[in-house]
Amino acid sequence: MIGVTRAIAASIRRSFILVALSGLLAGGCASGDTGAAEVWDPLETPNRFIFSINRAVDIIALRPLAVMYRDLVPDRAQTGVRNVLDNLGEPVTAINEVFQGDPNRAATTMARFLVNSTIGVAGIFDVASSFGLERTKEDFGKTIGLWAGVEPENGGFYLMLPAYGPSNARDATGLMMDYLVDPFRILTFNLAIDWDVWQIGRYGLNAVDYRSRTIFALDDLEKNSVDYYAALKSAYTQNRADQIREKREKTNARAELERRDNLALVR
Amino acid sequence: MPKVASRRVVLQLAALAATFAAAPLVGPAVAADPAQLVQNTAQQVIEIVKTKTGAARQAAILGVLQTSFDMPAMARSALGTHWNQATESERARFEKAVATAEAKAYSERFGQYGGQTLTIGKVTPRANGVTIVDSRLNQTSGQPIKLEWEIRNDRITDVKVEGVSMVMTRRSDFNSYIQNNGGKVEPLVRELEARAAR
Numbered sequence: 001m002i003g004v005t006r007a008i009a010a011s012i013r014r015s016f017i018l019v020a021l022s023g024l025l026a027g028g029c030a031s032g033d034t035g036a037a038e039v040w041d042p043l044e045t046p047n048r049f050i051f052s053i054n055r056a057v058d059i060i061a062l063r064p065l066a067v068m069y070r071d072l073v074p075d076r077a078q079t080g081v082r083n084v085l086d087n088l089g090e091p092v093t094a095i096n097e098v099f100q101g102d103p104n105r106a107a108t109t110m111a112r113f114l115v116n117s118t119i120g121v122a123g124i125f126d127v128a129s130s131f132g133l134e135r136t137k138e139d140f141g142k143t144i145g146l147w148a149g150v151e152p153e154n155g156g157f158y159l160m161l162p163a164y165g166p167s168n169a170r171d172a173t174g175l176m177m178d179y180l181v182d183p184f185r186i187l188t189f190n191l192a193i194d195w196d197v198w199q200i201g202r203y204g205l206n207a208v209d210y211r212s213r214t215i216f217a218l219d220d221l222e223k224n225s226v227d228y229y230a231a232l233k234s235a236y237t238q239n240r241a242d243q244i245r246e247k248r249e250k251t252n253a254r255a256e257l258e259r260r261d262n263l264a265l266v267r
Numbered sequence: 268m269p270k271v272a273s274r275r276v277v278l279q280l281a282a283l284a285a286t287f288a289a290a291p292l293v294g295p296a297v298a299a300d301p302a303q304l305v306q307n308t309a310q311q312v313i314e315i316v317k318t319k320t321g322a323a324r325q326a327a328i329l330g331v332l333q334t335s336f337d338m339p340a341m342a343r344s345a346l347g348t349h350w351n352q353a354t355e356s357e358r359a360r361f362e363k364a365v366a367t368a369e370a371k372a373y374s375e376r377f378g379q380y381g382g383q384t385l386t387i388g389k390v391t392p393r394a395n396g397v398t399i400v401d402s403r404l405n406q407t408s409g410q411p412i413k414l415e416w417e418i419r420n421d422r423i424t425d426v427k428v429e430g431v432s433m434v435m436t437r438r439s440d441f442n443s444y445i446q447n448n449g450g451k452v453e454p455l456v457r458e459l460e461a462r463a464a465r
Binding site: 075220223225227229241 | 459
């Protein structure tokens with residue numbers, strides 16, 4: 001597994017060199033710019049095409065559903081749903097925390113999972129938090145980002161995934177890995193029961209729940225940008241970089257401040 | 268009157284310090300200023316949102332933006348490398364259009380907000396004259412939002428929401444628009460002016 005991580009990290013490093021090279025070839029017109037301003041997007045045309053389809057689906061189906069969910073479902077029910085979905089995601093988080101080199105945190109996450117699955121009635125109630133076991137959310141994209149020796153703004157090429165939305169080489173790989181190691185998916189697959197229906201329900205509910213919590217931010221971004229695709233690309237990249245940087249900062253507090261200095265000097 | 272106002276600010280800061288004793292608040296005397304700037308700005312905006320609506324609110328927000336924020340510097344960074352090729356009049360029109368757009372965005376954004384409070388966290392002065400003020404926007408429901416303020420020469424030069432920098436996002440947005448419209452600044456300025464007039 002670590003070998004795979006290394007390989008991915010290496011490929012990202014390689015792609016970084018490619019970016020640097022192409023930057024040089026382009027005549028260095030963006031020489032003063034830093035990673036976050038210009039996201040590498042060689043697939044821009046197909047990405048924009050998928051983005052337009054995603055938006056159509058969003059406008060017709062997902063957003064209205066999310067709005068109804070947000071406004072009509074009682075808050076406590078929403079919290080319950082959120083907790084159940086989060087609880088199902090805990091094993092994947094724990095696995096990632098092991099790969100991030102934090103077995104203690106992974107143990108806490110598993111403890112949360114056991115407590116909430118039993119006392120918390122299949123995860124409906126987040127009892128573990130009241131025991132002082134705080135929730136974390138990790139994914140393989142962050143794990144790769146933590147070990148890849150590049151700026152977290154550089155996640156390889158930008159990728160607009162159908163239905164899922166903004167991603168990049170790093171995070172899409174991470175998404176695939178998370179899907180593969182997910183014990184609940186393996187369980188339903190191996191037992192060959194039609195629990196697949198439950199899985200689809202889970203992913204669907206996750207989508208609606210997540211969309212309902214991003215309505216405000218995405219509406220705002222769309223309304224206040226002249227090129228929504230470009231603004232979303234930048235915002236996504238920065239947000240993910242921030243999450244990865246937070247992970248890195250635990251071991252390297254100085255790096256962030258130095259990066260900020262460099263940024264300020266560039267401007 | 269200014270005496271009362273400053274006493275109120277001191278009281279607020281004291282209250283903040285009391286409630287968030289764990290956070291390293293207002294360390295050296297130099298670092299106290301940026302934190303106060305952020306706190307005052309937030310207070311002004313909350314006051315405006317509470318008392319004003321519509322065009323009056325937008326005008327008041329614009330006033331706050333022009334006094335507390337370094338709008339010309341933000342506009343310049345948002346235009347990035349294209350700033351150099353813009354003509355003097357384009358720059359002026361661009362700055363004006365961006366200020367209007369920001370004021371409009373803020374007044375609408377806060378129109379939907381209600382009951383939030385801002386708590387100032389760590390203040391980090393940097394060697395290059397920039398100070399970073401970490402803060403948290405506490406919502407009535409849900410997780411608090413992470414806000415970072417960048418301050419240079421007693422003016423706010425950038426705000427990061429959950430790691431997403433306003434200036435950076437604008438820069439990508441504008442840059443892409445310019446590239447898709449013949450690499451000229453003019454169409455962008457016209458688009459922004461049209462939006463401002465709407």
